[in-house]
Amino acid sequence: NTEPLVLGIESSCDETGIGIVRGSILLTNTVASSMEEHVRFGGVIPEIASRAHLDAFVPALKQALDEAGVTLEEIDAIAVTAGPGLAGALMVGVSAAKALAVATGKPLYGINHLVAHVGVGLLDDCGIEGHTADFLDGLPREGLGALLVSGGHTEILAVRDITGDVELLGATLDDAAGEAYDKVARLLGLPYPGGPAIDQAAREGDGSVFAFPRGLSTRKFMGTVEEPGPHRYDFSFSGLKTAVARVVEGFEARGEEVPVADVAASFQEAVVDVITQKAMLACAERGIKTLLLGGGVAANSRLRELTAQRCAEHGIKLVIPQLSLCTDNGAMVAALGARLVTGGRQPSGIDFTADSSLPV
Ligand code: KG4
Ligand code: ZN
Numbered sequence: 001n002t003e004p005l006v007l008g009i010e011s012s013c014d015e016t017g018i019g020i021v022r023g024s025i026l027l028t029n030t031v032a033s034s035m036e037e038h039v040r041f042g043g044v045i046p047e048i049a050s051r052a053h054l055d056a057f058v059p060a061l062k063q064a065l066d067e068a069g070v071t072l073e074e075i076d077a078i079a080v081t082a083g084p085g086l087a088g089a090l091m092v093g094v095s096a097a098k099a100l101a102v103a104t105g106k107p108l109y110g111i112n113h114l115v116a117h118v119g120v121g122l123l124d125d126c127g128i129e130g131h132t133a134d135f136l137d138g139l140p141r142e143g144l145g146a147l148l149v150s151g152g153h154t155e156i157l158a159v160r161d162i163t164g165d166v167e168l169l170g171a172t173l174d175d176a177a178g179e180a181y182d183k184v185a186r187l188l189g190l191p192y193p194g195g196p197a198i199d200q201a202a203r204e205g206d207g208s209v210f211a212f213p214r215g216l217s218t219r220k221f222m223g224t225v226e227e228p229g230p231h232r233y234d235f236s237f238s239g240l241k242t243a244v245a246r247v248v249e250g251f252e253a254r255g256e257e258v259p260v261a262d263v264a265a266s267f268q269e270a271v272v273d274v275i276t277q278k279a280m281l282a283c284a285e286r287g288i289k290t291l292l293l294g295g296g297v298a299a300n301s302r303l304r305e306l307t308a309q310r311c312a313e314h315g316i317k318l319v320i321p322q323l324s325l326c327t328d329n330g331a332m333v334a335a336l337g338a339r340l341v342t343g344g345r346q347p348s349g350i351d352f353t354a355d356s357s358l359p360v
Contacts (some may be wrong), residue, residue, distance in 0.1 A: 003024070004023060004076040005074055006079055006337045007079070007330075007337075008079070008331060008332070008334070009081065010081045010113070010329065011057075011078040011080075011081060011090060011091050012086060012093070013044060013085055013089060013097075013152050013328055014038060015031075016034075016053050016057055017328055017329040017333070018060045018063075019330030020064055020067075021337075021338050024124045025123075026335075027070070027162065029070040029325070029329075030064040030330065032052075034048060034049055035193065041222050042182065042183075043182055044086070044151070046086045046089060047088065048087070049089045051344045061096075064175070064330070072100070075104070077106055077337055078097050078100055079097075079111050079334055079338070080097035080111060080339025081113045081116065081276070083113060083354055083357065084114070087356040108347055109309050109345070109348050110338050110352040113269045114148060114157060114165050115139050115157075116335075117148050117294040120294070120321045120326075121162075121292060123331065126321045128292075128319045137299075144290050145158055145286065147204075149296075150295030150296075150328070151176055151179055151182065152237065153295065154235050154237075156170040156233050156278065158288065161340055162339060163343045164345075166246075169286065173216070176239040177235070177240055178296055180238075181195040181268075183241050185214065188201070188258065188263060195296065195297055195300060198267065199268070201300075202268045202302065204261040205259070205263070206265055209265070209266050210247055212244065212266055213240055213272055213273075215238075215240055216235060216274075222302055227325055232278075232281065234277070244267050247263060268302050272300070272307075276303070279307070280310050280314050281317070288316065291316050292319050293303045293318065293319070294321065296318075296327045300326075
Protein backbone atom coordinates (compact mmCIF):
# COMPACT_ATOMS: atom_id res chain seq x y z
CA ASN A 1 0.00 0.00 0.00
CA THR A 2 1.50 3.31 -1.09
CA GLU A 3 -1.00 5.49 0.77
CA PRO A 4 0.70 7.52 3.53
CA LEU A 5 0.57 6.25 7.09
CA VAL A 6 -0.27 9.30 9.17
CA LEU A 7 -0.40 9.86 12.91
CA GLY A 8 -2.91 12.51 14.03
CA ILE A 9 -2.78 14.27 17.38
CA GLU A 10 -5.64 16.31 18.84
CA SER A 11 -5.48 18.17 22.16
CA SER A 12 -7.44 21.38 21.65
CA CYS A 13 -9.92 20.84 24.47
CA ASP A 14 -10.48 18.01 26.95
CA GLU A 15 -9.89 15.08 24.60
CA THR A 16 -6.45 13.63 24.01
CA GLY A 17 -7.04 12.08 20.62
CA ILE A 18 -4.59 9.92 18.70
CA GLY A 19 -5.66 8.67 15.30
CA ILE A 20 -3.77 6.67 12.74
CA VAL A 21 -4.83 6.42 9.11
CA ARG A 22 -3.48 4.78 5.99
CA GLY A 23 -4.64 7.28 3.38
CA SER A 24 -8.42 7.17 3.65
CA ILE A 25 -8.47 4.05 5.81
CA LEU A 26 -8.94 4.55 9.53
CA LEU A 27 -6.68 2.21 11.53
CA THR A 28 -7.36 3.50 15.01
CA ASN A 29 -9.02 6.38 16.83
CA THR A 30 -7.94 6.48 20.46
CA VAL A 31 -9.52 9.09 22.70
CA ALA A 32 -8.74 9.77 26.36
CA SER A 33 -11.06 12.36 27.85
CA SER A 34 -10.53 14.42 30.99
CA MET A 35 -14.28 15.18 31.13
CA GLU A 36 -14.61 13.43 34.51
CA GLU A 37 -12.14 15.86 36.06
CA HIS A 38 -14.17 18.86 34.93
CA VAL A 39 -17.55 17.62 36.13
CA ARG A 40 -17.40 19.22 39.56
CA PHE A 41 -16.59 22.59 37.97
CA GLY A 42 -19.43 22.39 35.45
CA GLY A 43 -17.13 23.21 32.56
CA VAL A 44 -13.70 22.51 31.11
CA ILE A 45 -10.94 24.03 33.26
CA PRO A 46 -8.04 24.82 30.89
CA GLU A 47 -5.26 24.15 33.40
CA ILE A 48 -6.71 20.77 34.33
CA ALA A 49 -7.18 19.89 30.67
CA SER A 50 -3.52 20.71 29.91
CA ARG A 51 -2.24 18.56 32.75
CA ALA A 52 -4.54 15.73 31.74
CA HIS A 53 -3.14 15.84 28.19
CA LEU A 54 0.37 15.48 29.62
CA ASP A 55 -0.66 12.40 31.59
CA ALA A 56 -2.69 10.87 28.78
CA PHE A 57 -0.45 11.49 25.80
CA VAL A 58 2.14 8.72 25.97
CA PRO A 59 -0.30 5.95 27.04
CA ALA A 60 -2.72 7.04 24.30
CA LEU A 61 0.06 7.05 21.70
CA LYS A 62 1.23 3.58 22.75
CA GLN A 63 -2.31 2.27 22.67
CA ALA A 64 -2.95 3.74 19.22
CA LEU A 65 0.25 2.28 17.74
CA ASP A 66 -0.67 -1.05 19.32
CA GLU A 67 -4.20 -1.04 17.96
CA ALA A 68 -3.05 -0.04 14.49
CA GLY A 69 -0.25 -2.61 14.59
CA VAL A 70 2.35 -0.12 13.42
CA THR A 71 5.56 1.31 14.84
CA LEU A 72 6.52 4.95 15.07
CA GLU A 73 9.26 4.28 12.52
CA GLU A 74 6.68 3.17 9.95
CA ILE A 75 4.70 6.41 10.22
CA ASP A 76 5.13 8.61 7.14
CA ALA A 77 3.95 11.91 8.62
CA ILE A 78 2.70 13.46 11.84
CA ALA A 79 -0.27 15.82 11.93
CA VAL A 80 -1.29 17.84 14.96
CA THR A 81 -4.04 20.31 15.78
CA ALA A 82 -2.37 23.74 15.80
CA GLY A 83 -5.57 25.60 16.76
CA PRO A 84 -8.07 26.97 17.45
CA GLY A 85 -8.61 25.74 21.00
CA LEU A 86 -7.38 26.16 24.56
CA ALA A 87 -3.83 27.58 24.39
CA GLY A 88 -2.26 25.40 27.07
CA ALA A 89 -4.03 22.28 25.88
CA LEU A 90 -2.94 22.87 22.28
CA MET A 91 0.63 23.45 23.44
CA VAL A 92 0.85 19.97 24.94
CA GLY A 93 -0.14 18.27 21.68
CA VAL A 94 1.97 20.56 19.51
CA SER A 95 5.04 20.13 21.73
CA ALA A 96 4.63 16.38 21.79
CA ALA A 97 4.21 16.29 18.02
CA LYS A 98 7.31 18.42 17.49
CA ALA A 99 9.33 16.19 19.79
CA LEU A 100 8.17 13.10 17.88
CA ALA A 101 8.95 14.77 14.56
CA VAL A 102 12.44 15.77 15.66
CA ALA A 103 13.17 12.35 17.17
CA THR A 104 11.93 10.40 14.14
CA GLY A 105 12.72 12.84 11.33
CA LYS A 106 9.13 12.58 10.04
CA PRO A 107 7.44 15.56 8.37
CA LEU A 108 5.07 17.50 10.61
CA TYR A 109 1.81 19.17 9.60
CA GLY A 110 0.01 21.76 11.75
CA ILE A 111 -3.72 21.27 11.25
CA ASN A 112 -6.70 23.59 11.72
CA HIS A 113 -9.14 21.96 14.12
CA LEU A 114 -12.27 23.26 12.37
CA VAL A 115 -11.14 22.06 8.95
CA ALA A 116 -10.25 18.71 10.50
CA HIS A 117 -13.85 18.35 11.70
CA VAL A 118 -14.81 18.36 8.02
CA GLY A 119 -11.79 16.20 7.17
CA VAL A 120 -13.41 13.13 8.74
CA GLY A 121 -15.31 13.00 5.47
CA LEU A 122 -12.03 11.95 3.83
CA LEU A 123 -12.26 8.60 5.61
CA ASP A 124 -13.82 5.70 3.70
CA ASP A 125 -15.70 4.46 6.71
CA CYS A 126 -16.82 7.64 8.43
CA GLY A 127 -20.41 6.60 8.88
CA ILE A 128 -21.90 8.86 6.21
CA GLU A 129 -24.55 7.05 4.22
CA GLY A 130 -23.67 6.37 0.60
CA HIS A 131 -20.20 7.71 1.28
CA THR A 132 -17.41 7.26 -1.24
CA ALA A 133 -13.70 7.91 -0.87
CA ASP A 134 -13.82 10.88 -3.27
CA PHE A 135 -16.49 12.57 -1.16
CA LEU A 136 -14.59 15.80 -0.62
CA ASP A 137 -13.10 15.82 -4.11
CA GLY A 138 -16.39 15.76 -5.93
CA LEU A 139 -18.16 18.13 -3.62
CA PRO A 140 -16.62 21.54 -4.18
CA ARG A 141 -18.45 21.75 -7.48
CA GLU A 142 -21.69 20.93 -5.73
CA GLY A 143 -20.99 23.28 -2.84
CA LEU A 144 -20.00 21.82 0.50
CA GLY A 145 -20.79 23.50 3.77
CA ALA A 146 -20.19 22.47 7.34
CA LEU A 147 -22.12 23.21 10.48
CA LEU A 148 -19.89 22.62 13.49
CA VAL A 149 -21.56 22.68 16.88
CA SER A 150 -19.71 21.72 20.05
CA GLY A 151 -18.78 22.85 23.54
CA GLY A 152 -15.94 24.93 22.14
CA HIS A 153 -17.25 26.19 18.83
CA THR A 154 -20.27 26.97 16.71
CA GLU A 155 -19.46 27.74 13.09
CA ILE A 156 -20.68 27.63 9.54
CA LEU A 157 -17.98 26.91 6.96
CA ALA A 158 -17.91 26.90 3.17
CA VAL A 159 -15.46 24.27 1.93
CA ARG A 160 -14.20 24.65 -1.62
CA ASP A 161 -10.92 22.78 -1.16
CA ILE A 162 -10.29 20.93 2.08
CA THR A 163 -6.52 21.37 1.66
CA GLY A 164 -6.58 25.13 1.53
CA ASP A 165 -9.74 26.93 0.50
CA VAL A 166 -12.14 26.98 3.41
CA GLU A 167 -14.14 30.06 4.36
CA LEU A 168 -15.52 30.80 7.80
CA LEU A 169 -18.98 32.18 7.08
CA GLY A 170 -20.12 32.62 10.65
CA ALA A 171 -19.24 31.86 14.25
CA THR A 172 -20.48 32.51 17.75
CA LEU A 173 -19.72 35.94 19.17
CA ASP A 174 -19.86 34.66 22.74
CA ASP A 175 -20.72 31.19 24.05
CA ALA A 176 -20.56 28.08 21.92
CA ALA A 177 -23.87 26.21 21.65
CA GLY A 178 -22.61 23.29 23.74
CA GLU A 179 -21.37 25.75 26.35
CA ALA A 180 -24.86 27.27 26.47
CA TYR A 181 -26.28 23.77 27.01
CA ASP A 182 -23.81 23.21 29.83
CA LYS A 183 -24.59 26.55 31.51
CA VAL A 184 -28.36 26.19 31.20
CA ALA A 185 -28.18 22.64 32.54
CA ARG A 186 -26.46 24.04 35.59
CA LEU A 187 -29.24 26.62 36.04
CA LEU A 188 -31.75 23.79 35.91
CA GLY A 189 -29.86 21.60 38.34
CA LEU A 190 -29.05 19.05 35.64
CA PRO A 191 -25.68 17.24 35.55
CA TYR A 192 -22.62 18.16 33.48
CA PRO A 193 -22.15 17.82 30.55
CA GLY A 194 -25.46 19.53 30.09
CA GLY A 195 -26.11 18.66 26.46
CA PRO A 196 -27.22 15.05 26.94
CA ALA A 197 -29.10 15.98 30.15
CA ILE A 198 -31.10 18.74 28.45
CA ASP A 199 -31.68 16.60 25.37
CA GLN A 200 -33.17 13.98 27.70
CA ALA A 201 -35.19 16.38 29.87
CA ALA A 202 -36.58 18.15 26.80
CA ARG A 203 -38.24 14.94 25.59
CA GLU A 204 -40.75 15.27 28.45
CA GLY A 205 -41.30 18.99 27.85
CA ASP A 206 -43.03 21.40 25.49
CA GLY A 207 -40.64 23.60 23.52
CA SER A 208 -43.28 26.23 22.81
CA VAL A 209 -43.99 27.15 26.44
CA PHE A 210 -41.28 29.82 26.72
CA ALA A 211 -40.44 32.11 23.79
CA PHE A 212 -36.69 32.41 24.33
CA PRO A 213 -34.67 34.78 22.12
CA ARG A 214 -32.98 33.65 18.91
CA GLY A 215 -29.75 35.65 19.12
CA LEU A 216 -28.83 37.70 16.01
CA SER A 217 -31.78 36.22 14.16
CA THR A 218 -32.20 37.48 10.61
CA ARG A 219 -35.78 36.49 10.16
CA LYS A 220 -39.12 36.99 11.82
CA PHE A 221 -40.84 33.95 10.42
CA MET A 222 -39.53 30.80 8.83
CA GLY A 223 -39.10 31.40 5.13
CA THR A 224 -39.20 35.19 5.36
CA VAL A 225 -35.61 36.30 5.14
CA GLU A 226 -34.90 39.86 6.11
CA GLU A 227 -32.44 42.15 4.37
CA PRO A 228 -28.70 41.44 4.62
CA GLY A 229 -27.07 42.69 7.78
CA PRO A 230 -23.97 42.24 9.86
CA HIS A 231 -23.57 38.93 11.71
CA ARG A 232 -25.81 37.30 9.17
CA TYR A 233 -24.32 33.87 9.79
CA ASP A 234 -23.04 34.55 13.30
CA PHE A 235 -24.46 33.30 16.58
CA SER A 236 -24.93 34.65 20.08
CA PHE A 237 -26.12 32.51 22.94
CA SER A 238 -25.37 34.66 25.99
CA GLY A 239 -28.71 36.52 25.79
CA LEU A 240 -30.53 33.22 25.61
CA LYS A 241 -28.71 31.95 28.67
CA THR A 242 -29.65 35.13 30.56
CA ALA A 243 -33.28 34.82 29.47
CA VAL A 244 -33.39 31.27 30.82
CA ALA A 245 -31.82 32.46 34.10
CA ARG A 246 -34.55 35.14 34.44
CA VAL A 247 -37.31 32.61 33.95
CA VAL A 248 -35.77 30.19 36.46
CA GLU A 249 -35.28 33.00 38.98
CA GLY A 250 -38.91 34.05 38.51
CA PHE A 251 -40.19 30.61 39.47
CA GLU A 252 -37.84 30.42 42.42
CA ALA A 253 -38.80 33.93 43.64
CA ARG A 254 -42.45 32.92 43.57
CA GLY A 255 -41.62 29.77 45.46
CA GLU A 256 -42.86 27.68 42.54
CA GLU A 257 -41.27 24.57 41.16
CA VAL A 258 -39.25 25.23 37.99
CA PRO A 259 -40.84 23.38 35.05
CA VAL A 260 -37.48 21.90 34.09
CA ALA A 261 -38.68 19.87 31.13
CA ASP A 262 -40.51 22.81 29.51
CA VAL A 263 -37.62 25.22 30.11
CA ALA A 264 -35.15 22.66 28.73
CA ALA A 265 -37.32 22.01 25.67
CA SER A 266 -37.90 25.72 25.03
CA PHE A 267 -34.19 26.52 25.42
CA GLN A 268 -33.29 23.67 23.10
CA GLU A 269 -35.85 24.82 20.56
CA ALA A 270 -34.34 28.34 20.57
CA VAL A 271 -30.78 27.03 20.07
CA VAL A 272 -31.67 24.52 17.40
CA ASP A 273 -34.03 26.89 15.59
CA VAL A 274 -31.47 29.66 15.23
CA ILE A 275 -28.63 27.30 14.31
CA THR A 276 -30.57 25.54 11.59
CA GLN A 277 -32.15 28.75 10.33
CA LYS A 278 -28.75 30.40 9.87
CA ALA A 279 -27.28 27.28 8.32
CA MET A 280 -30.11 27.23 5.78
CA LEU A 281 -29.60 30.92 5.04
CA ALA A 282 -25.89 30.32 4.42
CA CYS A 283 -26.64 27.33 2.20
CA ALA A 284 -29.18 29.27 0.14
CA GLU A 285 -26.99 32.33 -0.30
CA ARG A 286 -23.68 30.53 -0.83
CA GLY A 287 -24.81 27.75 -3.13
CA ILE A 288 -24.20 25.04 -0.58
CA LYS A 289 -25.87 21.79 -1.66
CA THR A 290 -24.35 19.40 0.87
CA LEU A 291 -24.10 20.17 4.56
CA LEU A 292 -21.87 18.23 6.95
CA LEU A 293 -22.91 18.36 10.59
CA GLY A 294 -20.08 17.93 13.11
CA GLY A 295 -19.11 18.57 16.74
CA GLY A 296 -20.36 17.00 19.96
CA VAL A 297 -23.76 18.69 19.78
CA ALA A 298 -24.40 16.71 16.58
CA ALA A 299 -25.52 14.07 19.09
CA ASN A 300 -28.53 16.23 19.96
CA SER A 301 -31.77 14.58 18.87
CA ARG A 302 -33.64 17.81 18.16
CA LEU A 303 -30.72 19.31 16.21
CA ARG A 304 -30.55 16.19 14.06
CA GLU A 305 -34.30 16.21 13.54
CA LEU A 306 -34.71 19.89 12.66
CA THR A 307 -31.55 20.01 10.51
CA ALA A 308 -32.80 16.99 8.56
CA GLN A 309 -36.25 18.54 8.18
CA ARG A 310 -35.01 21.94 7.03
CA CYS A 311 -32.36 20.46 4.74
CA ALA A 312 -35.09 18.37 3.10
CA GLU A 313 -37.27 21.47 2.68
CA HIS A 314 -34.39 23.38 1.08
CA GLY A 315 -33.13 20.54 -1.14
CA ILE A 316 -29.85 20.20 0.73
CA LYS A 317 -28.16 16.88 1.31
CA LEU A 318 -27.33 16.42 4.97
CA VAL A 319 -24.40 14.23 5.98
CA ILE A 320 -23.55 13.32 9.56
CA PRO A 321 -20.42 11.29 10.38
CA GLN A 322 -20.63 8.68 13.12
CA LEU A 323 -20.61 10.29 16.55
CA SER A 324 -17.08 9.18 17.53
CA LEU A 325 -15.88 11.17 14.51
CA CYS A 326 -18.11 14.18 15.28
CA THR A 327 -16.63 14.75 18.72
CA ASP A 328 -12.99 15.82 19.01
CA ASN A 329 -10.66 13.06 17.87
CA GLY A 330 -7.25 12.37 16.37
CA ALA A 331 -8.56 10.50 13.33
CA MET A 332 -9.87 13.69 11.73
CA VAL A 333 -6.47 15.31 12.16
CA ALA A 334 -4.73 12.29 10.66
CA ALA A 335 -7.22 12.14 7.77
CA LEU A 336 -6.63 15.76 6.84
CA GLY A 337 -2.88 15.30 7.32
CA ALA A 338 -2.92 12.35 4.92
CA ARG A 339 -4.71 14.47 2.33
CA LEU A 340 -2.09 17.21 2.67
CA VAL A 341 0.61 14.58 2.09
CA THR A 342 -1.06 13.09 -1.00
CA GLY A 343 -1.85 16.60 -2.24
CA GLY A 344 1.88 17.35 -2.18
CA ARG A 345 1.59 20.07 0.44
CA GLN A 346 4.73 21.21 2.19
CA PRO A 347 4.97 20.19 5.85
CA SER A 348 4.67 22.99 8.39
CA GLY A 349 8.16 22.38 9.74
CA ILE A 350 8.66 22.64 13.47
CA ASP A 351 8.59 26.42 13.74
CA PHE A 352 4.82 26.91 13.89
CA THR A 353 3.22 27.57 17.25
CA ALA A 354 -0.06 26.54 18.79
CA ASP A 355 -2.55 29.33 18.08
CA SER A 356 -5.69 29.44 20.24
CA SER A 357 -7.49 31.56 17.61
CA LEU A 358 -5.99 30.07 14.45
CA PRO A 359 -8.08 31.22 11.46
CA VAL A 360 -9.29 28.67 8.85
O1 KG4 B 1 -17.23 18.03 20.45
P1 KG4 B 1 -17.26 17.83 21.91
O2 KG4 B 1 -17.16 16.44 22.46
O3 KG4 B 1 -16.12 18.66 22.60
C1 KG4 B 1 -15.92 20.00 22.35
O4 KG4 B 1 -16.58 20.80 23.03
O5 KG4 B 1 -15.11 20.35 21.46
O6 KG4 B 1 -18.62 18.51 22.42
C2 KG4 B 1 -18.99 18.51 23.77
C3 KG4 B 1 -20.24 19.33 23.91
C4 KG4 B 1 -20.65 19.60 25.35
O7 KG4 B 1 -20.93 20.97 25.51
C5 KG4 B 1 -21.91 18.76 25.50
O8 KG4 B 1 -22.83 19.31 26.42
C6 KG4 B 1 -22.45 18.76 24.10
O9 KG4 B 1 -21.33 18.68 23.26
N1 KG4 B 1 -23.36 17.64 23.85
C7 KG4 B 1 -24.67 17.78 23.57
C8 KG4 B 1 -25.22 16.49 23.45
N2 KG4 B 1 -24.21 15.59 23.67
C9 KG4 B 1 -23.07 16.32 23.89
N3 KG4 B 1 -25.41 18.90 23.41
C10 KG4 B 1 -26.71 18.73 23.14
N4 KG4 B 1 -27.30 17.54 23.04
C11 KG4 B 1 -26.61 16.39 23.18
N5 KG4 B 1 -27.23 15.21 23.07
ZN1 ZN C 1 -14.00 20.32 17.99
